[in-house]
Amino acid sequence: MSSGRDAILARVRKSLARGPVDDGTRAELQARLSGHPRGIIPARSNRDHGAQVDLFVEMAEAVAATVDRVASPDGVPDAVGDYLAQHNLGADIRMAPDDWLESIDWTQRPTLAVTKGPSAGKDEVSVTAAFSAVAETGTLLLHSGPSSPTTLNFLPDNHVVVLRSSQVVGAYEDAWDQLRAAGAMPRAVNFITGPSRTGDIEQTIMLGAHGPRRLHIILVDDG
Amino acid sequence: MSTTRPEVALFVTCLVDLFRPVVGFAAVELLEQAGCTVSVPEAQTCCGQPAFNSGDRVDAKTVAAQVIDAFEGFDYIVVPSGSCAGMLSKHYPELFEDDPAMADRARDFARRTYELMAFLVDVRGMTGLDAAYNGNVTYHDSCSGLRELGVKQQPRQLLASVEGLTLIELPGAERCCGFGGTFCVKYPDISNNMVGDKTTDIEKTGADTVLAGDLGCLMNMAGKLTRTGSSIRARHVAEVLAGMTDDPAIGEGQPE
Amino acid sequence: MKTTTRQFKDNARTALADTGLQSALDKMETGFVVNRANAAARLPEFEALRDQGRDIKNHTLEHLDFYLETFEANVQKAGGHVHWAATPEDARQIILDICRSVDAKTVTKGKSMIAEEIGLNEFLEENDIAPIETDLGEYIIQLRNEPPSHIIAPAIHVLKEQVADAFHEAHTDLDPGRSLEEPQALLDEARAILRQKYLDADVGITGANFLIAETGSSVIVTNEGNGDLTQTLPKIHIAVASLEKVVPTLEDASALLRLLARSATGQEFSSYTTFSTGPRRPEDPDGPEQYHVVLLDNGRADLLGTEVREVLRCIRCGACMNHCPVYGAVGGHAYGWVYPGPIGSVLTPTLIGVEEARHLPNASTFCGRCEAVCPMRIPLPKLMRHYREKAHEEKLTPAAERAGLGLWAFAARRPGLYRWAAGLVIRVLGALGRRRGRFASLPFASGWTRYRDLPAPQGQTFQQQWAARNGRRGRGA
């Protein structure tokens, strides 16, 4: 459809009363893209790291996520097991094939039945890591990749995210900087803020529309 | 309160001129209390909103130019209506944006123009006055005054000094009453729904009087109140502040 | 999509008489309106963010060609495809061709106003492809065979009993005696039914809240997670978006995201905001094999050169309609086309014609509440007025209205005549109405007196009394 393309661009330029952007402007715009300047960052998240972690927890809980803080990675299997028990869930968990998650000794909680890989829609509980978390709104950032199947974030009824406190940043922009530093833009970047919800029936909020009914965050204190 | 004695021209507005002169006299009274010398230029008719809002820019400009002429030379132009004041101070400059001969004059005119409550409090520094009104009143914030001119706290501040008056805040006070100039006759069914919601809210406050700063909205609300058999009275806020409440309220009959 | 915009007045009357609709609409003031106000109050930077949002969009629109080309290049770099569609027909055909390339039988759809604008569902059905709406609200209205009535809450006009009826009728495999009284039961049923559809669909079609030039990403914002399932599970993901959705960088998108949910629902952030960039990578365990973006113009490129170009800043948050007293009275269907409320009153004349949509820009009191809450600071009343001016210039306004206006202008231009005539009329009306203080009917004012009394004038004009009482004095004499 290149004719459509050229015609549309020509109409855009006609409306802007100019031809293609000149070289000087192009250079400026390129510089804006590569410099990706930050705009106003709400002061809310401008605090020391410990307080940012607290803010993250507060904001996440405000949108009906549950948060369990554990002192070390060793505490994670029990935290998962307790969560399953608390909600009367079976012992099967579908885990992301993530190096850090795999470094945890899951046999500490022998009842857990761990399988790894993406979800085909039959799993009740997924356990994933996160790339980072944004204190500003209690938002988790997960992205697709070999160690992080996107289906785990949306198909299971219960999504358990194991987050290290060192991964918490203040604002979205901080997360972008880290992501850029990590390499090319992944296929999917998911900002997740609380469990799935809808207000489509008489403006009454209900949880668990299509995505997870529950979002549980296990926050590992790692300084 | 400011000590110089400014020359103020009252822009009466056509609704006040035609339907409720007492509002004009109340405005004059309040302006004089605020230490102003008040004139009423004779060559005024209407602010031009009927044309402007109907898409008739040509006639709106003609009328606007005439108003600007008629009010030349005064320190201030004061209007007992947020809607007309908004037209004068926000939209006149817009109308003449592309007219080099008039643009500066329109901007200068706009700078000198104030809605009555805003003028008394913000310009003249009035903090209270000597008036009494026995009753529970509620207050409707007319749209243009509120959103174009930021009139909100000024009438409340002045009302707070009126002896015997209790102000009960109106839930949804910032929602339009459905008047909208020609809107109310062009889309009567929709307008009726809006004013019905408004008068229901007014009734729920338990107030005996509803006040506002725009006669258009007041006539709309009063007309709906009397039609539905309500005994709640409607008055322009200036009437109460100036102590001119001997006349029957808007839409109220003469005592036999 | 069929339009009934011309019949706005009749539509409005029907809506006003619909008690179910009225009770649904009444909830907006206590829901959306209060929630937005609270969210804005919680963020001290909110007003400054609105200015910044406006500036970002203005900057983008000023260089729209550059950013669109950059976006395209980056989509391609990530292995995706960009298709340019000048018209709704073009867009529909492009989408159909993609669907046919994999012999698609069913497509799942995330909420997309652009898909509504191009009438995609009807078109796919005509071509034997079943579109399945997955947003709960969209799913409900699809079953009810009606268009959305709100851009972010498409089924806001539907009562839960009506949802239950629609489900009983559509889900015939389920026990007809099951109880669907509770909203939760409705939600669970929809969840179960749609879950299978996601897994079965060949193609997933979503809209896009933003397109990001820097990365070639499309962004969707949802609370339900339906958009993510739609774009993750099928073989092909197609995002349809209009030209003006593009923004330069991730930072720019973040700045606008800070405004979107707060303005729309009063949430700090929606549950899911997803940035999609190209198809699944060789090492990815899931995700679509193909990624397409269909860029729709449909008049927007031309619009950019007109007085209403500011409307292109819109981020479709719905705040203007949530706060609009006219929308609150008649709901979305009365507007008769895709976009209701104040944004619809500006977009509709632009996209389907000034004459067809003549009522919309007129059916406003200019109360200004839409502009006061619009996160992108779009001067909606001013743009509506622009269309009133256009209609006036093109003599599309009714003759009676023009005649009345002419008479008014004639008098308003002649202060002497005006004073004399007004004095006369007012004296008569004053005398007639003095005792009751009002008129229950007046022959020339039936629009007014059908529903309310007309307060009677006090008897003499202010000008007459002022002249009599004070003599003409001062410089105004």
Ligand code: SF4
């Ligand atoms: S016009 Fe403004 S308020 Fe209305 S939907 Fe668009 S961005 Fe939101």
